[in-house]
Amino acid sequence: MRLHKLLLAFMVVLLGFQFSFAQGGYEDLLFQEVEVENPVYMPVLGIGTGVINYYGELKNDMQGLTQGTPSMRINLFQYIDKKHHWKANINVLMGEITGFERSYEETDKNRNFSSDIFSLGLNVEYGFGNIYQGNKKIRPFISLGGEYMEFDSKTDLRNELGEYVGEYVYYPDGTIRVDDHIVTRDYDYETNIQEEDFFGRGDYSTSTFAIVADAGLDFKVGNRVALRVASSLHYTFSDDIDGISYKNTIERIGDDMNDMFSLTYVSLNIDLFSEAKTKVIEKLFADVTGDFDYTLIADSDKDGILNLEDDCPDTPAGVAVDSVGCPFDDDKDGVPNYMDKEQFSNKGAIVDKYGVEMSSNKIREMLFDDVPAVTRDEVYMIPIGYGGWPGDREYDEIPEKFKKLDKDGDNYISFDELLEAIDAFFDFDSGYTADDIYELNNFFFAQ
Numbered sequence: 001m002r003l004h005k006l007l008l009a010f011m012v013v014l015l016g017f018q019f020s021f022a023q024g025g026y027e028d029l030l031f032q033e034v035e036v037e038n039p040v041y042m043p044v045l046g047i048g049t050g051v052i053n054y055y056g057e058l059k060n061d062m063q064g065l066t067q068g069t070p071s072m073r074i075n076l077f078q079y080i081d082k083k084h085h086w087k088a089n090i091n092v093l094m095g096e097i098t099g100f101e102r103s104y105e106e107t108d109k110n111r112n113f114s115s116d117i118f119s120l121g122l123n124v125e126y127g128f129g130n131i132y133q134g135n136k137k138i139r140p141f142i143s144l145g146g147e148y149m150e151f152d153s154k155t156d157l158r159n160e161l162g163e164y165v166g167e168y169v170y171y172p173d174g175t176i177r178v179d180d181h182i183v184t185r186d187y188d189y190e191t192n193i194q195e196e197d198f199f200g201r202g203d204y205s206t207s208t209f210a211i212v213a214d215a216g217l218d219f220k221v222g223n224r225v226a227l228r229v230a231s232s233l234h235y236t237f238s239d240d241i242d243g244i245s246y247k248n249t250i251e252r253i254g255d256d257m258n259d260m261f262s263l264t265y266v267s268l269n270i271d272l273f274s275e276a277k278t279k280v281i282e283k284l285f286a287d288v289t290g291d292f293d294y295t296l297i298a299d300s301d302k303d304g305i306l307n308l309e310d311d312c313p314d315t316p317a318g319v320a321v322d323s324v325g326c327p328f329d330d331d332k333d334g335v336p337n338y339m340d341k342e343q344f345s346n347k348g349a350i351v352d353k354y355g356v357e358m359s360s361n362k363i364r365e366m367l368f369d370d371v372p373a374v375t376r377d378e379v380y381m382i383p384i385g386y387g388g389w390p391g392d393r394e395y396d397e398i399p400e401k402f403k404k405l406d407k408d409g410d411n412y413i414s415f416d417e418l419l420e421a422i423d424a425f426f427d428f429d430s431g432y433t434a435d436d437i438y439e440l441n442n443f444f445f446a447q
Contacts, residue, residue, distance in 0.1 A: 033280050041084075042273035046075040046228065050095075050265025057244035057254040058099035058111055071095025073265050077125070087125040089143065094118055097151070097261055099242050103170075110170040111252065113155050113242050114189040119234075121147030121212055136220065143214040147234070150207045151241050154189040157196075194240075199248035201240075208238035224271040231264040301325075331355075348434070360426030401432075402440055418444050 051068035075091035096116055103109040123145020129136055158165050159178055166178030168185070175182050194204060216230020236259050239245040244254035298307045301315045303325055310325030319327050319338045327336035333345045333355055340355030349357045398406055398413060405417050418440065424430035425437050432440070 031280055031282055033278050035278050039275040039277055041079050041275070042271075043076045043078045044269050044271045044274070046073075046077070046091075046267045046269040048073045048075075048228065048265045048267025050263050052095045052097055052117075052261050052263055054097045054099045054242070054259070054261045056099060056239075056242045056257075056259040057252075058101040058113065058242050068262075068264075069096045069098050071263060071265070073263070073267060075267065075269075077269075080124075083129070085127055085129055087127070087143075089121075089123045089125055089145065091121045091123070091147075092119070093121065093147070093149075093263065095263075097241060104172055104174055107170045107172065108252065110168075111155070111242075111244065112185075112189075113153050113193065115151045115153040115241055117149055117151045119147045119149035119210070121145055121210075123212060123214065125214070127218065139218040139220070141214075141216060141218060141230075143212075145212050145214075147210050147212055148207065149210055149234075149236065151238075152206060153193045153241055153243055155191050155193055155243065156185055156187055156189045157191040159183050159186050193243040198251055199243065199245070199253075200250040201245065201248060204240050204247075205238070206240070208236050208241075210234045210236040218269070223277070224274070226269045228265075228267040228269060230267070231262060233260065233262050235260050360423070363426055399439075399443065401436065402443065405440075412447060413440070413444050415444075 050071050050073060052071050053068035072094050073091060075089055077087045077089045080086045080088050094117070096114060098112075098114045100112040101109055123143045125141055125143035127139050127141040129139055156168075158167050161178050161181055161183060166181070166183075168183070169177050171177060176185065177183065194201075194206065212232055212234050214230055214232035216228060219227040219229070221227055239247070239254060239256070239258050241259040242254075244252050246254050246256045248254065299305065299310070300307055300313055301310070302317060303310070303315045303319070303321045305321060305323075305325035307313060312321070312324075312326040315321055315325060315327055316338070319336070321327055327338055329336050329340070331340070331343055331345045332347070333340070333349065333351045335351060335353065335355035337343060339353075342351070342354075342356045345351055345355060345357050350363060351357050397411060402413060402421075405413055405421050407417060408414075421430060421432070421440060422437060425432050425434075
């Protein structure tokens with residue numbers, strides 16, 4: 001049984017395919033989708049967001065790659081090899097780096113900073129597309145490059161209290177005070193570290209270069225859209241982003257390690273300008289050679305509807321047809337317009353082969369037309385009535401709605417009584433519907 005169902009489903013799908021082919025028309029054979037031999041690939045735009053985490057002399061109170069400060073990243077990449085394993089990237093990063101250190105034993109080590117950064121970078125990327133076969137939905141990558149970065153470091157040193165401004169003083173008991181008043185930090189980084197020269201450095205550069213290593217995954221969303229999840233490490237050539245440097249001469253003196261930060265980000269890469277990998281071309285001639293099934297595009301009666309869909313395959317030439325190839329029949333009398341001599345027949349009326357409504361007298365005459373006799377050997381039995389043989393269905397009595405037709409009261413509808421009921425129906429005097437007359441006819445032959 002399951003095999004039969006599978007075969008039936010296969011036939012339905014196959015016929016559906018053929019009908020969909022025919023529905024498009026043989027004009028579709030003139031169009032063909034082909035692969036572009038050398039498509040032109042334009043730069044791809046990526047827009048993303050992420051978080052920055054700082055690594056330097058100040059122990060950051062932010063923990064984890066995804067718990068830093070927000071940032072925005074814009075990149076533009078271009079393939080640089082034919083197999084699309086290598087890319088050249090230009091990217092812009094805008095964000096904020098923060099650091100905070102709290103000490104209860106050494107109160108001079110209570111330091112904090114925040115720096116807005118802007119960087120312009122260039123890197124070369126390699127995508128591991130060669131380790132997958134077929135359609136690649138996930139593609140790992142690594143990249144290495146450099147960037148130019150500008151920073152502007154400030155510290156939260158002062159707090160507004162009443163009508164005067166006081167400087168934070170950190171006490172061993174963990175409180176922060178301004179003139180003996182216990183306060184809390186307002187996290188307003190109002191003091192420029194370089195301008196205040198807390199550490200005896202004087203002027204120093206607030207820009208630097210950095211080496212950037214990047215790794216992550218590209219998830220294919222569509223032919224022109226990919227989602228990137230990645231993390232990059234930025235090793236700068238400056239030890240001044242947090243203000244704590246080994247070059248300081250007073251106050252806090254740092255180690256000789258340069259400042260670093262990481263960026264964990266999500267980016268949406270959209271290919272807006274590249275040429276499509278396939279295109280549709282129009283051919284001068286349809287390719288129907290070989291074992292092509294010409295019945296798919298045959299139209300025997302030339303009415304514009306293929307034989308596979310034509311319900312009326314022998315329509316005369318020049319006759320207008322509907323979507324299934326049949327001539328129009330506006331009054332729905334069963335006679336098409338091009339043969340109908342009375343194109344506005346009453347709904348449900350009995351008409352002749354020319355669509356002309358027949359009178360009751362004409363119908364009555366047809367009922368009494370002489371029928372040529374036949375010999376006994378030409379006669380055979382056919383089922384009539386309600387779908388059985390005569391006599392198969394027994395009636396105890398005449399149905400209630402037909403009892404008034406039994407004029408002689410013999411509990412039998414005679415042939416004369418049947419004709420009388422039909423005459424009354426066509427004279428609109430009986431009160432019966434067409435369905436009632438059909439039922440009466442069946443009852444008469446089933447008595």
